[in-house]
Amino acid sequence: MRVVVPVSGSDPKTRLSPVLSPDERREFTKAMLTDVLAALDGAGYDPEVVSTAPIECDAPVTVDDRGLDALVNDLLTEEALAVVMADLPLITPETVERLFAPDADVVxxxxxxxxTNAFVCRHPDFYVDYHGASIRDHRRIAAEVGADLTEVDxxxxATDIDEPADLAEVLLHGDAAASEWLADAGFELALDDGRVGVERE
Amino acid sequence: MRVVVPVSGSDPKTRLSPVLSPDERREFTKAMLTDVLAALDGAGYDPEVVSTAPIECDAPVTVDDRGLDALVNDLLTEEALAVVMADLPLITPETVERLFAPDADVVxxxxxxxxTNAFVCRHPDFYVDYHGASIRDHRRIAAEVGADLTEVDxxxxATDIDEPADLAEVLLHGDAAASEWLADAGFELALDDGRVGVERE
Incomplete structure (x- = not known):
């Protein structure tokens, strides 16, 4: 099965701007991509990266700046396709295996x-629409085209890293490139009465 | 195995105060508890509720206002114990089965x-400390007492409902008492550029 990891190589993760400079956002994005590619590789897949700009990583890279919907829907003409987002630094080979395990048309x-952080598609008519609450749209589209649907719990x-508060999840649970990058950049957990956040030294 | 659901019956979910009145927070807490008890029952367990104040629900209730650590650590003198928080309205019988499936001392x-939203303990020396980043403390405690540890992904x-933004998860993915309560109270999804939030009519 073809496995594609889309990533923004130019100005990624703008919602992290309050805590990371543009260069740091690019570096952190590369660290997260490293973790995602390692998990896919560890599960026996050969991921390809599609990036909006050239990016160094341990996989073949295609540069394509058309936007996610156009890009993925073009790829969905293939017989079987998996798309895994690049900002999921907590995933492991075991997680990847759980994504690919169900024998459903759409996972x-x-x-x-x-x-929608990742999907596997084995149905010719399924397509994506990443705007808004995409998980609802993807459930609807799967039903409309008559595809069996399974969701991976x-x-x-589920933990995509978009906002400063999300960095706590990487520090709490990560043990690879992204968490090391954050620790090297001076981030550490900050405890208060509610959920755990981060602070930077 | 003894299965306990601790809940705050008096002044629950104070971080939802910006969007729910005290009475509404109590009602919504009961709706979430209903969903958690139904999932446990559906998986074949007979949950008991321990509440800080009397609360109506479909399970035996013990009132105990000592605080979570004291309460749970007293129960951990039992041979085997599972504790599942009451604010997990998305859980299903299948989720419950995944929690109980691993044959580890501590899950x-x-x-x-x-x-730490739920755990199963089959080790005599494990104990809990819910302050701060409790998942880290519980990993450390399991290691210190020599207990095999597994985590359920x-x-x-993972989705406990504490803050207004969390309500979106219930509307996106729930289909039982808690999501019905929110819909009846006028909450609906609000789409913006980032993650999906909620608004109230």
């Missing part, structure tokens, strides 16, 4: 806040 | 933001 991995696949 | 279900178990 969705919901993200926190309504996104995984915290590690 | 932890991490919550978002460093919490579940978004549905």
């Amino acid at each position: 969705l991995a919901p993200g926190l806040g309504g996104g 995984s915290r590690l696949l | 932890l279900a991490p919550g978002l933001g460093g919490g 579940s978004r549905l178990l």
Whole structure:
């Protein structure tokens, strides 16, 4: 199966701007991509990266700046396709195996806040629409085209890193490139009465 | 195995105060508890509720206002114990089965933001400390007492409902008492550029 990891290589992760400079956002994005590619590789897959700009990584890179929907829907003409987002630094080979295990036409991995962080598609008519609460749209599209749908219940696949508060999840649970990058950049957990956050020294 | 669901019956979910009145927070807490008890019952368990104040629900209730650590550590003198938090309205019988499936001394279900949303304990020396980033403390305690540790990778178990933004997860993914309560109270999804939030009519 073809496995594609889309990534923004130019101005990624703008919602992390309050805590990371543009260069740091690019570096952190590369660290997260490293972790995602390692997990896919560890599960026996050969991922390809599609980036909006050239990016160094341990996989073949195609540069394509058309936007996610156009790009993925073009790829969905293939017989079977998996798309795994690049900002999922907690995923492990075991998580990847859980994503690929169900024998369904469409397998969705919901993200926190309504996104779709990964999917596997084995149906010719399924297509994506990443705007808004995409997980609802993808459920609807699967039903409309008559595709069997399964969802993977995984915290590690659900945890995409978009906002400063998300960095706490990387420090709490990560043990690879992204968490090392954050620690080297001076981030550490900050405890208060509610959920754990981060602070930078 | 004894299965206990601790809940705050008096002034629950204070971090939802910006969007829910005290009475509404109590009602919504009962709706979430209903969903948790139904999932446990559906998986074949007979949960008991321990509440800080009397609360109506479909399970035997013990009132105990000592605080979570004291309460749970007293129960941990039992041979085997599972504790499942009451604010996990997305869990299903299948999720419950995943929590109980591993044959480990201690099984932890991490919550978002460093919490421990559920655990199963089959080791005589394990104890809990829910302050701060409890998942880290529970990993450390399991190692210190020589208990085999497994973590369950579940978004549905990770999604505890504490803050207004969390309500979006219930509307996106829930289909039982808690999501019905929110819909009846006028909450609906609000789409913006980032993650999906909620608004109230």
